[in-house]
Amino acid sequence: MTVDAHPIADLPNPADYGFTVIERQELPADLLTLVDRVRELVDAVAHTEADPAELAAASRTVSELTERLGARRRPVGAMTRQDWEGGRVDYNTLANAVSGVTNPVAPLRNLRVEDGGLRAETTLNGAYEGPPGLVHGGWVAALLDQVLGETSAVFGRMGLTANLTVDYRRPTPLNTPLTVVSRITGVERRKVFVSGEIRCAGEITAEGSAIMVRVAIPEV
Numbered sequence: 713m714t715v716d717a718h719p720i721a722d723l724p725n726p727a728d729y730g731f732t733v734i735e736r737q738e739l740p741a742d743l744l745t746l747v748d749r750v751r752e753l754v755d756a757v758a759h760t761e762a763d764p765a766e767l768a769a770a771s772r773t774v775s776e777l778t779e780r781l782g783a784r785r786r787p788v789g790a791m792t793r794q795d796w797e798g799g800r801v802d803y804n805t806l807a808n809a810v811s812g813v814t815n816p817v818a819p820l821r822n823l824r825v826e827d828g829g830l831r832a833e834t835t836l837n838g839a840y841e842g843p844p845g846l847v848h849g850g851w852v853a854a855l856l857d858q859v860l861g862e863t864s865a866v867f868g869r870m871g872l873t874a875n876l877t878v879d880y881r882r883p884t885p886l887n888t889p890l891t892v893v894s895r896i897t898g899v900e901r902r903k904v905f906v907s908g909e910i911r912c913a914g915e916i917t918a919e920g921s922a923i924m925v926r927v928a929i930p931e932v
């Protein structure tokens with residue numbers, strides 16, 4: 713059976729393939745708060761002017777924390793299940809670099825179904841810097857890749873990115889609210905065509921389009 717053959721409400725359950733699946737709403741609120749604090753920490757470290765003694769003390773504190781938290785790790789590949797409106801179900805890797813709910817570097821958090829596609833708001837702090845004061849182009853592409861991929865998956869056509877094209881229309885600023893939207897534009901055999909854009913204050917800063925190719929998932 714291929715993903716192609718699965719009806720929307722019947723996506724393969726990663727648990728059937730040996731992956732750990734966690735209900736998103738069962739993640740402790742304290743973990744999500746920690747994720748936010750660490751995201752701020754990364755920005756603070758990237759820009760700190762603290763003196764060497766303070767930096768050495770901070771290193772010791774962080775090392776100790778890393779050891780404590782790392783003592784009980786979930787397996788790589790752990791996934792979250794999310795139920796979307798209209799009975800849609802989606803699975804995402806917990807630590808996905810762009811939208812993983814427990815990954816402090818992942819900036820895309822609040823994806824939702826809207827106007828037949830997906831939409832999210834985000835603000836990228838100084839840890840995502842490329843040119844001075846601007847978001848790195850690789851992160852712009854990553855945001856688009858993820859939202860395009862999730863659009864394909866959420867609308868029942870899970871696949872891998874075969875091709876991604878990004879047009880950078882305007883610089884995307886740091887520390888400024890951004891909106892990311894996407895939609896499916898066509899389906900041809902296993903290929904799902906998706907497009908989307910990033911807006912800042914209503915103006916498009918980047919447009920992306922991708923071909924997601926549905927992959928064959930073996931029957932269990």
Ligand SMILES: CCCCC/C=C\C/C=C\C/C=C\C/C=C\CCCC(=O)SCCNC(=O)CCNC(=O)[C@H](O)C(C)(C)COP(=O)(O)OP(=O)(O)OC[C@H]1O[C@@H](n2cnc3c(N)ncnc32)[C@H](O)[C@@H]1OP(=O)(O)O
Nearest residue numbers: 724726729803804857858861862865872873874875901925
């Ligand atoms: C084990 C089961 C576990 C169950 C899992 C359950 C749930 C999964 C959960 C989560 C997933 C959900 C969401 C994911 C969301 C976002 C992720 C972000 C996106 C990514 O981060 S994803 C990583 C980067 N991505 C890759 O790592 C792909 C590497 N790549 C490949 O794995 C192959 O390359 C593949 C599979 C793409 C195709 O390979 P293939 O052999 O299956 O298919 P084939 O080559 O026959 O192509 C079929 C048709 O696509 C056309 N086509 C192919 N390539 C093209 C290209 N480049 N440009 C234009 N068209 C292309 C052909 O022309 C033909 O078209 P036509 O039908 O017209 O002939």
